Amino acid sequence: MKSISKKIILTGSFCVGKTSLISRFVYQRFPFNYQTTLGVRIDKKLVETGDVNVNMIIWDIGGEQTQARVPESYYLGSSGVIYVFDLSRPSSFYNMANDVEFIRKKLPKSPIIIVGNKVDLLDERTLEEVKSILPIEPDFYTSARVGNNVEDVFLKLAQAMI
Amino acid sequence: MNEKSLFEQLQYILLEQDRKRNRQMADKVEDIQSEVSDLKEEVQEIKEDVSGLKEGLEDPEKFEQKVDPYVKNRITDLKVNFQHYFGHEVKETIKTELEHSRDDFIEALYPIIGQVVRRYVKYSFDGFLENVNHRMSSAFSPKRWANRVRAVFAGVSGDELLIQESIAQAKIEEAFVIHMDSGLLIGSYSSNNTTDLDMIAGMLTAIKSFVKDAFQAKDQGELETIEYGNYRILINHFHKYYVATVLSGMVDAKLKERLDVHFMEFSKKHIPDTIGDIDDRLFSSVSNKLKKSIQDFEKSTK
Numbered sequence: 001m002k003s004i005s006k007k008i009i010l011t012g013s014f015c016v017g018k019t020s021l022i023s024r025f026v027y028q029r030f031p032f033n034y035q036t037t038l039g040v041r042i043d044k045k046l047v048e049t050g051d052v053n054v055n056m057i058i059w060d061i062g063g064e065q066t067q068a069r070v071p072e073s074y075y076l077g078s079s080g081v082i083y084v085f086d087l088s089r090p091s092s093f094y095n096m097a098n099d100v101e102f103i104r105k106k107l108p109k110s111p112i113i114i115v116g117n118k119v120d121l122l123d124e125r126t127l128e129e130v131k132s133i134l135p136i137e138p139d140f141y142t143s144a145r146v147g148n149n150v151e152d153v154f155l156k157l158a159q160a161m162i
Numbered sequence: 163m164n165e166k167s168l169f170e171q172l173q174y175i176l177l178e179q180d181r182k183r184n185r186q187m188a189d190k191v192e193d194i195q196s197e198v199s200d201l202k203e204e205v206q207e208i209k210e211d212v213s214g215l216k217e218g219l220e221d222p223e224k225f226e227q228k229v230d231p232y233v234k235n236r237i238t239d240l241k242v243n244f245q246h247y248f249g250h251e252v253k254e255t256i257k258t259e260l261e262h263s264r265d266d267f268i269e270a271l272y273p274i275i276g277q278v279v280r281r282y283v284k285y286s287f288d289g290f291l292e293n294v295n296h297r298m299s300s301a302f303s304p305k306r307w308a309n310r311v312r313a314v315f316a317g318v319s320g321d322e323l324l325i326q327e328s329i330a331q332a333k334i335e336e337a338f339v340i341h342m343d344s345g346l347l348i349g350s351y352s353s354n355n356t357t358d359l360d361m362i363a364g365m366l367t368a369i370k371s372f373v374k375d376a377f378q379a380k381d382q383g384e385l386e387t388i389e390y391g392n393y394r395i396l397i398n399h400f401h402k403y404y405v406a407t408v409l410s411g412m413v414d415a416k417l418k419e420r421l422d423v424h425f426m427e428f429s430k431k432h433i434p435d436t437i438g439d440i441d442d443r444l445f446s447s448v449s450n451k452l453k454k455s456i457q458d459f460e461k462s463t464k
Contacts, residue, residue, distance in 0.1 A: 003442040005360070007344040039372060042345075042364035057346060057364050073371030077344025 003046070003053040006161050007077050011070060011103070012084035013092040014063025017117040020144035021084065022060050025154050030145045037062040040074060047158040054158040067099040075103070080157045081112045087130050087141065088121045097135040111160035114138040115153055120146050331463070332417055334456050335393065336408040338363050339433065339448055346440045348403055348433070349448025351456050366406050370397070398425045402437055405429075420463070428455045 010018040014036065023031050026045045041060040046053050059078070064070050081103055085093040096114070103112055114136060120143040122130060127141075139156065142149045218224040240247065260267060336356060339349040345367025350359050366388075373385045384404075388395040394413050398405045398421065405425045409417075432451040437444075 005346045005440045005445075007346055007364075040368045042361050042368065044358075044360045044364075055360065057344075057360055059364065059368070071371060071375040073375055074368075076371075077341060077346070079344075 001048075001053055002051070003055055004162065005055040005057060006079040006158075007057045007059060008080040008082065008157060008161075009059045009061055009074060009078045010082045010084060011061045011067060012063060012099075013065060013086070013095075016063065016084045016086040016089070016092050017144045018063065018082075018084050019060050021082075021115070021117060021142065021150055021153070022058055024144045024147055024150045026058070028147075030147075045154070047154055049155070049158050049162060052162050054162060056154065056158065066095055067102045072106075075106045078107055078110055080110050080161045081107060082115055082153060082157060083112055084115045084117050085138075086118050087116045087127070088118050090130075090133070093134060100136060111157060113140070113153055113157050113160075116141045117144060119143045119148060332409045332411040332413050334407055334460060335410055337452060337456060338366070338406045339403055339452060340367060340406060341403050341437065341440060342367075342399075342401075344440075347445065348437065348440055349445055349452045351449065351452045363406075366395075366397075370404075396421060398422055400429050400433075403433065417463070421459070424455070424459050428452070 010022060012018055015034070019035075019037050019041065020030055022041075022043050023029055026043050037060055039062055043058045043060065045056050045058065047056055059074060061070055061074050083096070083100055083103065085096055087093075093116075100112060100114065116130075116134070116138040119127065119141040131137075140149045140153050142153060144150060218228055333353075334351070335353050337351040338347060338359065340346070340363045341348055345364040347360050347363040350363075352359070356362070369388070370385045384397065384399050386397050388397075392410055394409050396407045396409060396413070396418060398407070405428075407421060407425075428451070432455070433448060434444075
């Protein structure tokens, strides 16, 4: 089966669970000790999409309060983006609309998947309240700790890139 | 019986106890006097002994003669049974000190390690000199004459060529053809079956990007060399990709220049002008050609 390499980036504010999502997706485990990502970390995983295998080279970018502060070179050559925010911390999604707009301008041809993470920390009523104040409806509500929807996020991005 | 005699008898009877007590006391006094006399003698003897010791202390030679056998015995005993007496304490002390003063130990060991490294360098240099001497001694061999001819064509002196040959030859350990923007691997060569080549390519690209961003060096060139241990990574830039070559051994300016030219030729011949999808077909095609190309390069440098 044909295999294509694609660079994707995971970005968003700090401490939203980007590294944990990758850890859950690539290594099937959740790191309970939080370690902030400095600069960038790179991982890879082969995703089977049917006709084509996508060799995902995943750039885990250190969290910044706004996307304007992410080094421009990290976006270069990226075929897809996963934008992550923390459902339990409003400050991580207040700036989401501007951030996503900023990324679209940088990478007009690349699909962007928006992910609300840490859904396991919210009860149903609080989740509904949070949904009502989100600037953009996310594509997935995930939990890196439990594993909810994590595989689906990467699979959807892989399908969107080919 | 007259009155006086009766009185004396009465006195005798009444004072019988006192007389007995007096006799006992007299005996005790006599004993004490005898003991005092003995003690006096003993004190005199002690005085004489102390006087002798004092003399001994004042005269080191005499003191040594007296003390020496005891000290020697004790030292021998300690030598034989040191581990038994102090083994546990010494072990615990070293363990505690190592735990608490790690930095101090490293600082103390650093100069020693430096000396070891220096000795190693000296040893290597001696080996190098020996190698040169060996070559000098075979100066009239047919190989030497062939080298001289090579030196004339290479435009360097025979001695320079000799030294170049004596230095450990550079070896290409790994080579990566990496897409400039994405950091994706277009092709690779490895002499060590290195794993995670994709991640190495990504990290090299991230490092390059970091240097560019950190030093605002967009129009002031690119990262060209990374050194770690005995290895050096040379980076040759092309328009849409770059080649990172990991070398061990002696890398001089001439080798760098030759690699530049070599990869320029390789790029012209084997890498497509436009790179669309980086798929496994492109990867294996470039990797196979890269392997052949590096083998040819290494043959040409021997």
